[in-house]
Amino acid sequence: MKFECKKTENCFADAQTYEYRLPISGEAFSRFLSGWEVRVNAKLRRPVFLADKNGVHVKGLLAHNVIRASFPQSRWEAEKAAFETWLGGIDA
């Protein structure tokens, strides 16, 4: 799966957060999250999913194709690279 990536700024102490534009919706993406701890909040006006695995936190709107991923500060580069390798390998 191809994707675009851009860093997002915020003022959290350990922020390493990036946005990814995907060719599929958040809902479709969330089906690939086996092995992740996934929470879907469908009651919100625009339903969202939140997912965690090994300190990597991913979230997005189910009906939108942009997701946001935060990586643990101590090993963010390695985790980001691994996440993007996994993301690129998804056959959507």
Added chain:
Amino acid sequence: MSLIYMNNAATSWPKPPCVAQAVEKALIELPGAMHRGGVEDFDVFAAVRKKLAPKLGVADPDRIALGCNATWALNAALFGFPLQKGDAVIATCAEHNSVIRPLHVLETQKGIRVVYVDTDRSGRVPLENWHQALHEHRPRLAVFTHASNVTGAVNDAAALAQAAKRSGAAVLMDASQTLGWMQVDAERWGVDMVAFTGHKYLLGPQGTGGLWVREGIQLSPHLVGGTGIHSDKDTMPEDMPLRLEAGTGNEPSCHGLLAALIWAEENPMDRAACNARLERLKRGLAEAGAAVICPEGPCTPVVSFNVPGYSPEDVGFMLTDSYGIVCRTGLHCAPKVFEGLGVPATVRLSLSRFTTEDEVDEAVRAVRDIVG
């Protein structure tokens, strides 16, 4: 999806329509600098100073130097004040990075002792902490924010300033969060310098702000350059405000700020209604299950809270992306205040005089949905 803007403690929005119109007109018309003064010349900078003086509680508008924001003003004050190696500066833990970072430079590069005075669970500095720090460190300069940008808690500026003066310190107050929302009374309170911005509760454009300096306080200009007068001299003029106003001013934005100041005079804020909406928001969030920081006493229209089970960043994401409610999350550029608050970060909603009761109720509904 329509947006509900609740990030006014960062930048106020919307502005009165006359603000954009004034900026546009200024950009279309010839620049004011084509004239060189005189009784028939309209000097927008002088007009802004004249309107600001009563809001700041100062008599002489010419002691107000105009610049691009409060950070500019705080840098001008902190780097311009005659501190010597070994001098102490005290500041509160509620300060913004626009104070913390200049003080860090003074500490690490100029040998200034910097002492932060603990704030409490509301983000306010207790007077006994302040008195103790003044007694213990005998600072040359005391710095405090008029109100916490994280919690909205307004400090007792008169008490803090007068205590500092009694101990021999000069006083710098950051009024970024208050000017335009409440009256500042700098001269009566005993404050020596007030830094402010135009783009928050004054309702002006970004790129405006300034520093009032009491007569008798001589700052060394942190920024030097052209002033349009005394061009034959190598040094900045002695006279305020030009001493601190090197370079061409932001004339279009100052026209916008002037329009905002005139508009605010003609359209006084209904303070009781604004405070009622603020209290409605705090009460509603707490009833929805959020952990709300509710300072007692006077507050700016700022509410910080957390939702159990979610990080502030996740709550901010859901509010903004799912409900179109523009908020701020994290440390809010004021990292030292969080130790006293007892939380690592917050979600912040900040209202303006234009925020409606329906918008408040919508924010409460959204948080209730998130809490589940």
